[in-house]
Amino acid sequence: MTKYVLWGSYADDVLEKRAPHRQAHLDGLAKQKEAGVLVTIGPTKDLTKVFGIYEAESEAIVRELIEADPYWQNGVWTEYDVKEWIQAL
Incomplete structure (x- = not known):
């Protein structure tokens, strides 16, 4: 795949914005x-990305998965980009 x-x-x-949606986000x-x-997901240490x-x-x-996420639907994530990745190692 x-x-x-x-x-x-x-x-x-x-x-503040993520608090009411965090559990649903993590469950998803x-x-x-x-x-x-x-495979993996997480914020940068400064919580900007x-x-x-x-x-x-x-x-x-x-x-579809990103746009169904409570963080996207409730404005916690404000923009995103997806790129196909070639794993070299």
Whole structure:
């Protein structure tokens, strides 16, 4: 399967904005991980960017997962980009 990299941005008030949606977000990520589509995901230390690696049959599937996430739907993530990734090592 193809690997994809996610780069996205958080809202300026990320800590306050994410609080009511955090558990649903984490539960969804856990399901994606169990299904084998999510390899890893997390914020940068300064909480300005999110980085993730997905393994899926298409970019459209990855975008659907991102856009269904409570963080995207509630403005915690403000923008994102997905690129097909070639893992060299």
